[in-house]
Structures are given as C-alpha cells and as structure tokens.
C-alpha cells in the first residue's frame with residue numbers, strides 16, 4: 001500500500017481512445033480516490049445540442065443556452081466509470097454514441113463551453129483527491145497537478161479498440177470509418193485555438209500500443225510516489 005499525501009491531483013491527457021479513461025478509472029481505484037472523466041462533460045453538451053435541435057454552427061445561441069445545461073457526476077468510483085446526469089437525466093450510455101463523439105469535439109472548440117466545463121472540473125477537485133482524464137487537464141485545468149501523464153497509441157490500435165467497444169454495443173461501423181473519425185477528432189482537438197491537445201512539457205509519456213490494460217495501469221501506479 002502506498003503512503004499517500006493528503007490531497008493530490010493526477011492529470012491524464014492524450015488523443016481519442018488511447019486508453020486514458022480505462023487507465024484513469026483503474027488508477028483512481030488503486031489509489032482510493034475520485035475519478036473524473038472530463039470528456040464526458042463535453043459529450044453531455046454535445047448531446048444536449050442534438051436533443052434540442054440546436055445548430056452546432058450557431059455559437060452565439062450555444063453560448064446563451066449553456067445556462068440551461070446542468071451536468072452532474074454522481075458516481076466517482078463506479079467500476080464502470082462515472083454516471084453522468086444531464087439536467088437530472090442519466091445520459092451515461094447516450095453520450096457514447098458516434099454522433100455525440102463528433103459533436104463533443106465541435107463544442108470543445110468553443111471558448112464559452114470550455115470556460116463553463118473547466119470551472120466545473122476545478123470545483124469537483126476542490127475537496128477531493130482526483131485522477132482526471134481529458135485533453136487539457138495537465139496544460140490548462142490543473143497546470144500544477146502532482147503527476148501528469150500523456151497517453152498515446154498507434155491510430156490503428158486505437159481504432160481497433162474503439163471499433164471493439166462499438167461492436168459490443170451493437171453499433172455497425174467499418175474499421176476504416178472508425179480510423180477516419182479518430183483522425184478527424186485528433187486533428188480537430190490538436191489544431192483548435194483554445195486549449196489544443198498537446199503533451200504538457202512536464203508530463204510523462206506512455207505509449208500503450210503494445211500494453212495490456214493491467215500493464216499500463218501498473219506502469220503508471222509504480223511511477224507514483226507521494
């Protein structure tokens with residue numbers, strides 16, 4: 001058992017389907033702290049726009065309707081990940097749909113959306129030790145995090161993992177389409193003007209292409225020494 005300092009923040013960033021969420025979830029479990037999936041918040045905003053027929057290009061309208069969007073995470077330690085409530089409704093499954101993935105990356109480019117969600121992410125961490133995963137956690141949300149990890153994997157391997165997940169949920173998509181979507185999302189996330197995806201200078205790089213989940217979790221766990 002590790003000797004753990006009272007309150008800590010661990011930031012895990014990286015491109016889509018690199019294994020961030022699975023790693024972050026299991027690491028939080030091993031460390032006995034809270035896990036927060038920041039991407040789920042961007043997905044919830046994307047889902048809100050789809051459900052309410054709001055034009056994704058209408059940034060002005062989206063900024064105005066942000067006040068009508070309430071996002072809550074009610075289960076920090078669930079082994080299946082966070083439970084996400086959008087205006088009180090459980091949307092944990094709905095936010096994983098491919099259309100929502102695309103919308104999440106589009107809303108993630110908008111300053112007003114980021115300001116609202118970053119504030120929420122910081123609020124949650126105020127009294128708790130956390131492992132949070134996302135795209136800008138080590139660069140913007142918690143620049144002073146105790147540990148920063150940047151997780152990458154070859155795009156074909158990432159697509160294979162995402163395709164596998166979609167198959168299990170009964171979504172029919174070709175592997176080629178999944179590769180194209182991941183490449184589009186990585187490009188959008190890393191070239192956007194606000195908080196683009198990039199490795200924080202002080203983050204530890206982990207390539208999970210040839211690692212099992214248990215191997216990647218253990219590798220990171222062993223590096224943590226408070």
Ligand code: CDP
Pocket residue numbers: 015016017018021038039040042043101104105106108133134135136137185189
């Ligand atoms: O699970 P996956 O890696 O596919 O994506 P996600 O973590 O659920 O994030 C969905 C989208 O939200 C990303 O493509 C980013 O555009 C955006 N995001 C972000 O901009 N900043 C974060 N901290 C987390 C997610």
